[in-house]
Amino acid sequence: MNFVPAHETASRPRLVVIGNGMAGIRTVEELLSRAPDKYNITVFGAEPRVNYNRIMLSPLLSGEKTFDDIVINPLDWYQHNNILLLSGDPVIHIDRAEKFVISRSGTKTPYDHLLLATGSDPIIIPVPGHKLPGVVTFRDVDDVDTMLAAAENGGEAVVIGGGLLGLEAAVGLQARGMAVTVIHLASHVMERQLDGSAGHLLQEELRRRGITVMTGADTAEICGTDRVTGVSLKDGHHIPASLVVMAVGIRPNGRLANESGVAVERGIVVNDVMATSDPSIHAVGECVQHRGLCYGLVAPLFEMAKSCADDLAGINSTGYGGSVTSTKLKVTGVDVFSAGDFSSGPDCDDIVFRDAGRGVYKRIILFEGRIRGAVLYGDTSDGAWYFQLMKDETDVTDLRNSLAFGQAFAGGSATNPIDAVAALPDNAEICGCNGICKGSIVSAITEKNLTSLDDVKAHTKASASCGSCAGLVESLLAATLGGGYQAASVKPICPCTDHDHDNVRRLIRARALKTMPAVMQELEWKTPDGCHICRPALNYYLLAAWPGDYVDHGASRFINERVHANIQKDGTYSVVPRMWGGLTNPRELRAIADVADKFNIPTVKVTGGQRIDLLGVKKQDLPAVWADLNSAGMVSGHAYGKSLRTVKTCVGQEWCRFGTQMSLGMGVALEKMTWGSWMPHKFKMAVSGCPRNCAEATIKDFGVIATDGGWDLHVGGNGGIHLRATELLCKVTTEAEVREYCGAFIQLYRETARYLERTAPWIERVGLKYVQDRMVEDAQNRATLFARFIESQKTAQIDPWAERATGGVDAHEFKHLTAAE
Amino acid sequence: MADILNWVDIGPLDGIPVQGARTLQTASDRIAVFRTLDNQVFALLDRCPHKQGPLSQGIVHGHFVTCPLHNMVFSLETGLAQGADDGCAAKMETRLENGMVRVGLTPSQMAKPDAQ
Known part of the structure; x- marks a missing residue:
C-alpha cells in the first residue's frame, strides 16, 4: 500500500528505516538536509498511511483538526526525495549477519545501515x-477512528x-457527545506533571465540563460478554x-x-x-534508552534525530546529551x-x-538559587521563560521577588510580548x-526574507508541531521586521467577540455547541445577545453544523429571510x-x-434568473399572496435568501438544433435537489446545453455546460461588482455524476x-486545488459530502410560504398591534 | 414633551416576539414596539431618520435595533444613532404593567384612533 516507486542509484549504500512515525521521518529529514544524496532510503511503516503528527491525535479526536491537517509529509514528499515507502507492511525480522529485513508481506530488503524507530506500545x-x-x-x-465510531451513538465511555x-x-470523547468517566489510580490527575493544587484545579475544570473524575480508583475488571458493558473497581463501584x-x-x-x-x-x-550495540544499526525515538532514560515526548525525539542524522551523514558532532522536558496539556481552553x-x-x-x-x-x-521545577495552571504564558531559566541553570536569586509574576516584571523590563521576545538571548x-x-x-x-508565520x-x-509557540514566533517576526510585519491577525466576526469566523465554526463542532446562548456563553461573547452581524452568522453555522437538530x-x-420576501426601499416587499429551471406554464402565469x-401589485418584472418578480406587495398581504400562488402549485423562490436562488437554463437538446444534452431537464433536476438549502451566501446555478453557453453558466457559483461526451462542471463565478468567470472543476459523463458533484460542491461550500462569503472569494481564498482535492480526487470524501448534503436537505425542503x-x-x-379602547 | 400623553393598552407582552417588534398604526404615523431579550419594552417611530426604513423590521440586539435598509444602529433607550452615524429616531414612551404593554400617545396620534 502507498507504494512509491523510487529510482535506486546503484552506487549508494542502502538505509532502511523501520518506523514511519515522527522520530524516524524526522531523522530522515535531518539526514536529507545534511547529505541529500548519500543513501538509497526505504521506509517501512506499520500503519497504512503517510507520516503524520502523532501529538495532534487529541485535536483529531475532538474534531478540531482533520487528518489532512495533521499530515507532516504527504506522498509526494517521499516521491520527491526518492524514498521508497512501504506502509501497512511492518518488518517482522532482522537478519544482522546477512544484513536484510523481512516484512510481513514477505518482502526481503537488504540494508547497509538500519534505523530503528519503532516507537512505543501502549500499556x-x-x-x-x-x-x-x-x-x-x-x-x-x-484508535481514533474506533473511538469516533463508538462516539457516533453517544453513550458512556470510561x-x-x-x-x-x-x-x-x-x-x-466528551466533545463528541459521550458521557465520560476518568478512572485514575493516583490521588490526583496528571500526578507526574502536576502537584496536588494544580491537579485539583484541573479536576474541577474537567468536572465543570461534565467529565466525571474518580481518583484513587483501581480497576478490578472490564465487564461484558461479547463486548464491553462497563468497568468494575476494586472498591465495588461499577461504571x-x-x-x-x-x-x-x-x-x-x-x-x-x-x-x-x-x-x-x-x-x-x-x-x-x-548507535546501538550493532554499529550498523541506529535507533531513535520512544523505543530507545539513552543514558538510562526513555522519553515519551516529542522534543527529545527531535534532538535525537539531529545527532543520529549527523552520524549517518558522517559528520562529527558532540552527540545527544539527554533532554530536560516540559509538558503542556493539549486541551482547548485549559492551560x-x-x-x-x-x-x-x-x-x-x-x-x-x-x-x-x-x-x-x-x-x-x-533549589540553591536555581529553578528546579515549575507548575503553571490557568496562565502558562511564562512557561517557556521558566523552562529556559531552568535549562540554563540561571541563578535567579535576584529575580526571586518578582519571579512569580513572570518575565514582564523581571528586572523591570519587557512589558509587552514583542519587547519580551526581543530581550531573549539568541540561544533561548x-x-x-x-x-x-x-x-x-x-x-x-x-x-530568507520571511514575512509570515x-x-x-x-x-x-x-x-x-504542537503550535503552542506560534504567538512567540509572531512576536519574533514583529521584533525582527519592525513595522514591516503584518500579523496574520485574527479578524473578529464583529465587536461582540474576539473570535474569527473559522474559529467559531471549529469550536461549535468541537465543543458540540448547539444553541446560540451556548455559543455566546462558551466563547465568551461580550454582549448579551450579539448584534446584527454575528447573530445571522451564528444562526447559519449552527444550522449547517446540526441539521435537523438546531432550531432556526x-x-x-435579516428581515428578508424572516418573512421570506425582499424588503424594498419603501418598506413593501x-x-x-x-x-x-426557468420553466413555466399558462396556469402559473394566470x-x-x-x-x-x-392585490394591486404595481410592478411585475422578469428577473435575470428567468422568473417573475412581483414588486410592491404590502407586508400584511404576503400570506394571502402566497396562498394564491401555492394553490397554483408554486413555492417560494428564495430570491431573498442566503440560499439556492435560481438555476438558469437554455432549451438545449429538447429544442435547440445545436443542443448536445438535455439542459432543461438537468436544470430542473438540480433545482429540485438543491432548493431550500441555506448557504453562507446566495448561490446561483446555470445549465447550458452546448458550449455556446447561452445560459451564461460561466458566471455562476456552479455552472454546467454540456459537451458531446458529457458535462463540464464550472465553479466560483459571479456577476456583480467584482465580475469573476468560473474555473473548470472537472468533466463528468453521466447525469448522476452532475448531481453528485453539484451536491458535494455545495456541501463543501456550506461547511x-x-x-x-460567496463561492468566488471563497475559492480565491482556499484555491481551486483545495476544492478539487476534496471532491474530485477523493471519491470517498465526495460521496460523504453528497450524503451530508442530502441528509441536511431532508429538513430544509419545506416551503416557507405554505x-x-x-x-x-x-x-x-x-x-x-391594536390599541384597546 | 409639552403634550399630555394618553396611555393606551396594546395587549400582553407575549404578543411581541422576544428580540423582535410589532407595529401600531396611529392617526398620524406608525410606531414600532420592541421587546428585548431581557423582556423590556421600547418604542420608536417606525421610520429611520436616514431613509425612512421600517425599524420594526430590524434585528433587535441588546437595547439596540439595526435598520433593515442600510444597517444603521439605533439605541432603543434614546433613539440615538450609534457609531459613526448621525441621527435620532423619535422615541416613544412605554410602560409594562402586570404583563400588559402600554404606549403613551400624543394628542395628534390619538386624533382618530385607527386600530388595524
Missing part, C-alpha cells in the same frame, strides 16, 4: 476483560488513566460503558531489536550518536504547563502564586517540540415564486396575473466558507 493492564471488543488504546489514527493522554482522550479507553502509559517497543540480538534493556540501548522536578525537598524553596478569581496557580520550585528556545532557538529563527527571517514554519519548523432562530435572521390584479400562508407560522409578523 494494557491485564485485568479480566481487557481483550473485549470496545476496549481501545489511544495511540494511532486507527477512560482508564488520568495522565496527559487519558485526559486528552476524555475531553475529546457502565460502551467504550473503554486504556491510557495508562507507554512502553518502549524494542521487540524486533531484542529478537535480533541488539542490546535492549527498558528500551533499545544507544550511545550519544544513537497547564509543567517542567522539571516539582517535588519539594528540605533544601527547596517554593514560590506560590494563586489568583482564585482567574483560576490561576503558579508554583516555582527553587522558542519551539520546544523542534528545539529551535531564537537565533536560528531570526537569521532565517533576515536571510507560515514562512517561518516552512523554513525552520518552529511552531510546526428567526430573530437572528417583492415576491418571486420558484420556476424550476395565477401570477390574478395575484397581481387582486467551509465563511458567512457572507408554512405562513396556511400553517400559521409567525402570524404576528403580518398583523399590527
Whole structure:
C-alpha cells in the first residue's frame, strides 16, 4: 500500500528505516538536509498511511483538526526525495549477519545501515476483560477512528488513566457527545506533571465540563460478554460503558531489536550518536534508552534525530546529551504547563502564586538559587521563560521577588510580548517540540526574507508541531521586521467577540455547541445577545453544523429571510415564486396575473434568473399572496435568501438544433435537489446545453455546460461588482455524476466558507486545488459530502410560504398591534 | 414633551416576539414596539431618520435595533444613532404593567384612533 516507486542509484549504500512515525521521518529529514544524496532510503511503516503528527491525535479526536491537517509529509514528499515507502507492511525480522529485513508481506530488503524507530506500545493492564471488543488504546489514527465510531451513538465511555493522554482522550470523547468517566489510580490527575493544587484545579475544570473524575480508583475488571458493558473497581463501584479507553502509559517497543540480538534493556540501548550495540544499526525515538532514560515526548525525539542524522551523514558532532522536558496539556481552553522536578525537598524553596478569581496557580520550585521545577495552571504564558531559566541553570536569586509574576516584571523590563521576545538571548528556545532557538529563527527571517508565520514554519519548523509557540514566533517576526510585519491577525466576526469566523465554526463542532446562548456563553461573547452581524452568522453555522437538530432562530435572521420576501426601499416587499429551471406554464402565469390584479401589485418584472418578480406587495398581504400562488402549485423562490436562488437554463437538446444534452431537464433536476438549502451566501446555478453557453453558466457559483461526451462542471463565478468567470472543476459523463458533484460542491461550500462569503472569494481564498482535492480526487470524501448534503436537505425542503400562508407560522409578523379602547 | 400623553393598552407582552417588534398604526404615523431579550419594552417611530426604513423590521440586539435598509444602529433607550452615524429616531414612551404593554400617545396620534 502507498507504494512509491523510487529510482535506486546503484552506487549508494542502502538505509532502511523501520518506523514511519515522527522520530524516524524526522531523522530522515535531518539526514536529507545534511547529505541529500548519500543513501538509497526505504521506509517501512506499520500503519497504512503517510507520516503524520502523532501529538495532534487529541485535536483529531475532538474534531478540531482533520487528518489532512495533521499530515507532516504527504506522498509526494517521499516521491520527491526518492524514498521508497512501504506502509501497512511492518518488518517482522532482522537478519544482522546477512544484513536484510523481512516484512510481513514477505518482502526481503537488504540494508547497509538500519534505523530503528519503532516507537512505543501502549500499556494494557491485564485485568479480566481487557481483550473485549470496545476496549481501545489511544495511540494511532486507527484508535481514533474506533473511538469516533463508538462516539457516533453517544453513550458512556470510561477512560482508564488520568495522565496527559487519558485526559486528552476524555475531553475529546466528551466533545463528541459521550458521557465520560476518568478512572485514575493516583490521588490526583496528571500526578507526574502536576502537584496536588494544580491537579485539583484541573479536576474541577474537567468536572465543570461534565467529565466525571474518580481518583484513587483501581480497576478490578472490564465487564461484558461479547463486548464491553462497563468497568468494575476494586472498591465495588461499577461504571457502565460502551467504550473503554486504556491510557495508562507507554512502553518502549524494542521487540524486533531484542529478537535480533541488539542490546535492549527498558528500551533499545544507544550511545550519544544513537548507535546501538550493532554499529550498523541506529535507533531513535520512544523505543530507545539513552543514558538510562526513555522519553515519551516529542522534543527529545527531535534532538535525537539531529545527532543520529549527523552520524549517518558522517559528520562529527558532540552527540545527544539527554533532554530536560516540559509538558503542556493539549486541551482547548485549559492551560497547564509543567517542567522539571516539582517535588519539594528540605533544601527547596517554593514560590506560590494563586489568583482564585482567574483560576490561576503558579508554583516555582527553587533549589540553591536555581529553578528546579515549575507548575503553571490557568496562565502558562511564562512557561517557556521558566523552562529556559531552568535549562540554563540561571541563578535567579535576584529575580526571586518578582519571579512569580513572570518575565514582564523581571528586572523591570519587557512589558509587552514583542519587547519580551526581543530581550531573549539568541540561544533561548522558542519551539520546544523542534528545539529551535531564537537565533536560528531570526537569521532565517533576515536571510530568507520571511514575512509570515507560515514562512517561518516552512523554513525552520518552529511552531510546526504542537503550535503552542506560534504567538512567540509572531512576536519574533514583529521584533525582527519592525513595522514591516503584518500579523496574520485574527479578524473578529464583529465587536461582540474576539473570535474569527473559522474559529467559531471549529469550536461549535468541537465543543458540540448547539444553541446560540451556548455559543455566546462558551466563547465568551461580550454582549448579551450579539448584534446584527454575528447573530445571522451564528444562526447559519449552527444550522449547517446540526441539521435537523438546531432550531432556526428567526430573530437572528435579516428581515428578508424572516418573512421570506425582499424588503424594498419603501418598506413593501417583492415576491418571486420558484420556476424550476426557468420553466413555466399558462396556469402559473394566470395565477401570477390574478395575484397581481387582486392585490394591486404595481410592478411585475422578469428577473435575470428567468422568473417573475412581483414588486410592491404590502407586508400584511404576503400570506394571502402566497396562498394564491401555492394553490397554483408554486413555492417560494428564495430570491431573498442566503440560499439556492435560481438555476438558469437554455432549451438545449429538447429544442435547440445545436443542443448536445438535455439542459432543461438537468436544470430542473438540480433545482429540485438543491432548493431550500441555506448557504453562507446566495448561490446561483446555470445549465447550458452546448458550449455556446447561452445560459451564461460561466458566471455562476456552479455552472454546467454540456459537451458531446458529457458535462463540464464550472465553479466560483459571479456577476456583480467584482465580475469573476468560473474555473473548470472537472468533466463528468453521466447525469448522476452532475448531481453528485453539484451536491458535494455545495456541501463543501456550506461547511467551509465563511458567512457572507460567496463561492468566488471563497475559492480565491482556499484555491481551486483545495476544492478539487476534496471532491474530485477523493471519491470517498465526495460521496460523504453528497450524503451530508442530502441528509441536511431532508429538513430544509419545506416551503416557507405554505408554512405562513396556511400553517400559521409567525402570524404576528403580518398583523399590527391594536390599541384597546 | 409639552403634550399630555394618553396611555393606551396594546395587549400582553407575549404578543411581541422576544428580540423582535410589532407595529401600531396611529392617526398620524406608525410606531414600532420592541421587546428585548431581557423582556423590556421600547418604542420608536417606525421610520429611520436616514431613509425612512421600517425599524420594526430590524434585528433587535441588546437595547439596540439595526435598520433593515442600510444597517444603521439605533439605541432603543434614546433613539440615538450609534457609531459613526448621525441621527435620532423619535422615541416613544412605554410602560409594562402586570404583563400588559402600554404606549403613551400624543394628542395628534390619538386624533382618530385607527386600530388595524
